[in-house]
Amino acid sequence: MSAREFTCVVCPNGCSIVVEVDDDETPVVAKVRGNVCKRGEEWARQEVENPLRTIASSVSVSGGDFPLASVRTTRPIPLGKIRDVMETIRQVTLAAPVEIGDVVLVSPAGCDTEVIATRGVGSASRDVRRAAKAKGGMKE
């Protein structure tokens, strides 16, 4: 039996929750204390048994007015899968134009989530736009 301490992040109360765990290898929650509400207990159990995280990164964009499009998972993924999902995201190059919400990956590394673009990238190349601006020809 071991105890793990968490600061609950469900609401601003920020309860200090202590979770007593049967076995650290495949953790089984024996007891949760310190939480004020039921949501805190559920969150603490999840944190011990299978913590889930949303992750964000960026992918390269070719032919865009910006070199990168930021992306994120639409649903939280298991903490232990983050590195695999990051590796999958790293392989991606998008072609401009990119719209916010465009689906970049489906089920990366077998996770039940999509990866979507969170920034739009237009088609015009930056150099072209800069040249146009220098001539005063293009309005932003």
Added chain:
Amino acid sequence: MNGRERIPAEHRSVVVVGGGPAGLAAAIAAKEHGCDDVLLVERDHILGGILNQCIHDGFGLHTFKEALSGPEYADRFIRKLRGLHIETAEGTIVLSLSPDRVLEVSTRGALRRIEADAVVLAMGCRERTRGAISIPGRRPSGVYTAGAAQNFMNLENIMVGRNVAILGSGDIGLIMARRMTLEGARVEAVFEILPYSSGLPRNIQQCLNDYNIPLFLNTTVTEILGAGRLEGIKVAQVGSDRAPICDTERFVPCDTLLLSVGLIPENELTREAGVAIDPVTSGAVVDDRFMTSVPGIFSCGNVLHVHDLVDWVSVEAAQAGAFAAEYAGSGRRTAERTISVVPGAGVRYTLPQALSGDQACTLSLRVQEPWRDRSVVVTDNGREVARKRMMRLHPAEMIRLDIAVEALSGCSSLEVSVG
């Protein structure tokens, strides 16, 4: 005489300075409250401000009940702004602001003078640098503010280093610890001079604990070492006076040091206009309409005081924008300030610093140190006016406390304290 006076002035009803989250919300609200002549000025070539580089999620939980990334959160407001046909001037910087609300504005190839009925200041913050906190040592490359590193990585696709130490446990530093780890860097540790973290608990858990990055409290950087590129830093524990304890000093090898040691509201224009500044917030002194000490000049967002969540920036800025529109549309009528508000025991600052007493208001405040299960108490000359019990009070988190208009009746001098 600089000759600028000869440039003919244009007249505008409401001018918003800054196109980040505060400026966007203020401009939208001004238009929605009946002002048809709103101009938003932004010095970058795109709107959205610092949100553009904040690609992590967690924005908008209060406003949209979703965990959006920074660019998505900004996009919601930009779309609304465009839908309302609000005029924007990107790539444009305000050079000066006079007490009678004349702005000198530099845009590509032209200088403009704008006379505004009302001005909303929403310039945000910049980061404290190594110079601002005077870290001794050599001056190699590899020392960045956390936000500058975030900009390089998330907007320019430039990896700033491989072996990273972070000074300061502010949220941007924590977010960057995770971001750099996920991109393959090794983050040695985060060092915090205070006895507690200045970041949100969820960021401590999800950015440090998840990746086994240690956080050393009561610890600071005492020397920067390296010729050309950073080769390492010396760190030492500090005593209760925050002075380093010499025999605890140790060497930490790293090629990159990120500083997440606080934000400075960018109030140069504000000061130039003669606006009174609160020495604690380093932002303007405002009333419950977010008007500063100079009639017709309003302030909101991080340039007013540093917020913890962007959602509250948007809420506050929308009120400021609405009051700016009301002021411009009412022939510049100001409300009388009848009630003063000052921080009492345990409270670092409270805002607004003055109230009219003719409307409900929300006080924003921060406490001086962490407490559990205490109340924030508002008194008027010793008589209790409002009270909010809280499980957890933390200097890293802004507290908002609503006061009904009825409760303000007969009040003259409010004090906000931890009880």
